[in-house]
Structure formats: C-alpha cells, structure tokens
Amino acid sequence: MALGLGVEKAFLSLCNRGQWKTSGWLSVLHRIDREEVNQLRFTVMARDRGQPPKTDKATVVLNIKDENDNVPSIEIRKIGRIPLKDGVANVAEDVLVDTPIALVQVSDRDQGENGVVTCTVVGDVPFQLKPASDTEGDQNKKKYFLHTSAPLDYETTREFNVVIVAVDSGSPSLSSNNSLVVKVGDTNDNPPVFGQSVVEVYFPENNIPGERVATVLATDADSGKNAEIAYSLDSSVMGTFAIDPDSGDILVNTVLDREQTDRYEFKVNAKDKGIPVLQGSTTSFTDLTCSNGYANLNGSPHMTI
Numbered sequence: 001m002a003l004g005l006g007v008e009k010a011f012l013s014l015c016n017r018g019q020w021k022t023s024g025w026l027s028v029l030h031r032i033d034r035e036e037v038n039q040l041r042f043t044v045m046a047r048d049r050g051q052p053p054k055t056d057k058a059t060v061v062l063n064i065k066d067e068n069d070n071v072p073s074i075e076i077r078k079i080g081r082i083p084l085k086d087g088v089a090n091v092a093e094d095v096l097v098d099t100p101i102a103l104v105q106v107s108d109r110d111q112g113e114n115g116v117v118t119c120t121v122v123g124d125v126p127f128q129l130k131p132a133s134d135t136e137g138d139q140n141k142k143k144y145f146l147h148t149s150a151p152l153d154y155e156t157t158r159e160f161n162v163v164i165v166a167v168d169s170g171s172p173s174l175s176s177n178n179s180l181v182v183k184v185g186d187t188n189d190n191p192p193v194f195g196q197s198v199v200e201v202y203f204p205e206n207n208i209p210g211e212r213v214a215t216v217l218a219t220d221a222d223s224g225k226n227a228e229i230a231y232s233l234d235s236s237v238m239g240t241f242a243i244d245p246d247s248g249d250i251l252v253n254t255v256l257d258r259e260q261t262d263r264y265e266f267k268v269n270a271k272d273k274g275i276p277v278l279q280g281s282t283t284s285f286t287d288l289t290c291s292n293g294y295a296n297l298n299g300s301p302h303m304t305i
C-alpha cells in the first residue's frame, strides 16, 4: 500500500512507513507562519498495489497554532488642524488642556492574547493617550488620541519627545515603541516688564534741547515679534519729552526751567508687537536740579533703567 499527499506539498512531506505498513509520517518541510497560512486542509490518499488498484482518501485539517512572533506596530498620524510631518507636530502653547494632537494606531498580527496590545506614553510629559472610541472592536487593532494633559508653556519647554510604548499580552510579551516630537509654538502671553515700576531721575535745568534724560528698558519673555518692544510716553508730556520707540532713550525737547516746574511725573509705556498687543508701564519722575550742579544719585544726569 502507498500513501499519497494531495495538495499542500509546499509545506508538508509524507513518508511511507515500510512496504506493507499502513501508516505514514507527515512532516513539515519548513517554518509555517500562522500570519500567512493559518490552516492547511488536504487530502491523504491510500492506494493498494492490486490490479486494478483500490484507493481511499481522507481529509486532514491542520490548524496552525499561534506563536507570539510579532511585535506590536505603532502608527502616529495627523489629526485635525495640528500640523504633523516627519514625526514632528507643531502645537501652539495656548492650546487648551485635553486637546487631541495626533492619532495613534496600534496593531499586532498575532492571535488572541499575543495580539492584545496595551499602549502608554512614557515618562513625565504633558500628554496622554485616550481610546478613540468606547466600542470594543478588533482587539488586535486599537486607536487612541494623543491629548495634552497639562498646559503647555513655550517659555518653559519648547519641545517634547513623546515616546509611546506598546506591549502585547503574549507570554513572554513583546513590545515596541514609536515617538513624536512636539514643538511648542510661541503665543503672545507675556507683557513687556520694566525692571522698576518707578524711575526717579535728577536732571539739570537749562539743558540743551534734545539731550538724553534717561534710558528705560523693558524685557519680554516671549519670542520674535511677540517680544519686540516699542516705547512711548504719556501724551501729557509729549511736547516736553520724547522717547525713541526702539532704544527707550527719553529725550528732552525744550529747555527746562526749575523755577517753573521742578518735577515731572509721567508714564512710560512698552508695547510688544504681538497679536494681541500687550503692554507694560513704569512711572518716571524727573526732578530738576540747579543748572550749576547735579543732584543725581548716580552722579550723572543720565540714567539707564
């Protein structure tokens, strides 16, 4: 009697056990990947050597058992209006907490527990994953939204490397990771700030018009246009004093006379060039001293503040 194999010759071989034996070995020719072929169904034929030969056949169904041989895969995709390109997402610092910034799709080609994936954000970053839908769909494929979980502040941290780890439930389990760089964009959330809220200057009368009285300086924690400052004065002293909008130099336009006015008080404003414009101010007191002597605390008629 001889045993013969129908189909599936690519995967299996059949060896007859002896001339008169009624059994045969089925052996695997090479590794079978369950993710490519999960079941082999074939016919085994038995034929005697009589003339004419008599035959019989049986169908064999071979189910391939899964092994945990695939790591989970993680895809990070753009969502909504948040730009995401080449693994970099750009997010403005004023986004609300809980804003979704990317879609994360995890999948695992294995079966059962070997393909059940848990996904988390690593480390202390202000981002977290939330399931994209409440419905329990295909356990081997899950979608999450990557949300902001705390306020972002460009002035504190300009960039985050968000690492997402996916672990399957196989034994032993397999894991993989993917990452997203989140670049935080500046918004105009800081007003210009003067070093001092009140500036006291002593200046001699009978000055030359156009002389510098003082220089004020404000700083702005933002960047670019949001930190560019334009200085201005109260309109009440505009005829007497002027300020260079870029340098903050306060100049006197006229000849000052201590007998007429011995003290000027005015506000100096600093506006940034962001949208919306933010403003800071300081109050300047200019005390006039006699023309023949300076009463300036610093021993100089000019002060830089």
Ligand SMILES: [Ca+2]
Pocket: 068, 069, 070, 071, 072, 108, 109, 110, 114, 115, 168, 170, 174
């Ligand atoms: Ca797996």
Ligand SMILES: [Ca+2]
Pocket: 034, 035, 066, 067, 068, 069, 070, 109, 110, 111, 114
């Ligand atoms: Ca597998």
Ligand SMILES: [Ca+2]
Pocket: 188, 189, 190, 191, 192, 220, 221, 222, 226, 227, 272, 274, 278
């Ligand atoms: Ca600003």
Ligand SMILES: [Ca+2]
Pocket: 093, 154, 155, 186, 187, 188, 189, 190, 221, 222, 223, 226
């Ligand atoms: Ca800012």
